[in-house]
Amino acid sequence: MAKVKISDVAREAGVSLGTVSNALNHPEKLRPETLKLINETINRLGYLPNQSARQLAGGATKSFGLVLPRLDHGFSLQIASGAHNEARKHGYDLLIANADNDDILEDHYLRYFMGTQMSGVMVQPMAFPDWHPAMTKMPVPIVHLDIHCSEPGYYVAADNEAQGRIIAELAIARGAHHIVVVGRAAFMQLTLRVLGIHKALALHPDIKIEVIDAGEWNTAADGYGIGNQIAERPADERPDFVVGLTDVLASGVVSALVDKGISVPGQVRVAGCDGNPLAWSGSVPLTTVAPPGYEIGRKGIQLLMEQIENKAPTKTKHIHVSSAARTVTAVTAIEDINRQELVRPFLLERASTQASSQTDATAINLGAYL
Known part of the structure; x- marks a missing residue:
């Protein structure tokens, strides 16, 4: 069977080559009925655009790449959803790669996307406390997600310090004496979540705080083991509020306490700290502080578009504050830009910390704590 060409599509649909090209590359320029006609013709004839030729002709694809550290965490899935919807709004496709918690694989996918002439790339890195961008000279626009950094670049992150502060404020409000x-x-x-917790509790020296520096962030079994240790303590040495740095750890703690006959929240309240819906299926609905991953993905695409559309930024320094996120822009030259968006998290309180008379989950905006 002969390969279908773009000219075949144009002839069959009764339109020009330019109109078919717009349907493929700039669909927003066409009337809905024309776009529908061309898409139906493409599907009927089985036409497949030559992506390599399009890259050679245009220098870049109308696609963005997104490198995620994992696909088994609700936060990353929310990022992908927000990025996808925002990319489509601007006429771009989104391709997603799973780095499987491997920084070498993460770097491989990052370079692969750049080598395939993506219009831009976003990456949610596995960020150790001393993290810095692996590549300083980028051939395409790039945005780092869920990361705080003072080095030049474009970043969108949840306010992790605020996440810790909010959950500590909740513990204080619930009358905790030992956290x-x-x-x-x-x-x-x-690290930033722990910092936020300590800052909030610094104003309450009468509350005892204890940090159990153990457990993998994504392993419920580790949370279960720590929960067992807490349950085995004498009642007067047992905390009345437990904060898991992740929801997976917190859900493991809840399971262990309940299995040991300790009431949650009657005797011990438990909360998570990262808004992972995949960890919310336990016997006691879990309180958490949820970073809006959808908004982070959406804003990441917006920063890619900003780089694409504004290739020559001004040299004046300025600071802009918006109601949805704190945005800091310090510009001296294109290579010196540090664009950092901090997206507000929110408290989602459920049964694991509520008083017995409270039955419904409540969402409290961070603004109440600022």
Whole structure:
């Protein structure tokens, strides 16, 4: 069977080659009925655009790449959803790669996307506390997600310090006297959550705080083991509030306490700290502080578009503050830009921390705590 050409599509649909080209590359320029006619013709004839030829002709594809550290966490899935919808709004496709928690694989996919002439790339890195961008000279626009950094670049992150502060404020409001924080602060995000907790509790020296620096962030079994240790303590040495640096750890703690006959939240309240819907299926609905991953993905695409559309930024320094996120822009030259968006998290309180009379989950905006 002869390969279908773009000219075949144009002839069959009764339109020009330029109109078919617009349908493929700039569909927003066509009337809906014309676009529908061309797409139906493409599907009927089985036409497949030559992506390599399009790259050679145009220098870049109308696609963005997104490198995620994992696809088994609700936060990353929310990022992907927000990025996809925003990319389509601007006429771009989104291709997603799973780095499987491997920084070498992450770097491989990042370079692969750049080598295939993507219009831009976003990456959610596995960020250790001393993280810095692996590549300083980027051939295409790039945005780093869920990361805080003072080096030049474009970044969108959840306010992780605020996440810790909000959950600590909740513990204070619920009358906690002894708070245990569980989890190893192996990554920048977790370190900032611990910092936020300590800052909030610094104003309450009468509250005892204890940090159990153990457990993998994504392993419920580790949370279960730590929960068992807490349950085995004498009642007068047991905390009345436990904070998991991740929801997976917190859900493991809840399961262990319940299995040991300790009431949650009657005797011990438990909360997570990263808004992972995949960890919310336990016997006691889990309180958490949820970073809006959808908004992070959406804003990441917006920063890619900003780089594409504004290739020559001004040299004046300025600071802009918006209601949805704190945006700081310091511009001296294109290579000196540090564009950092901090997206507000929100408290989602459920049964694991509520008083017995409270039955419905409540979402409290961070603004109440600022």
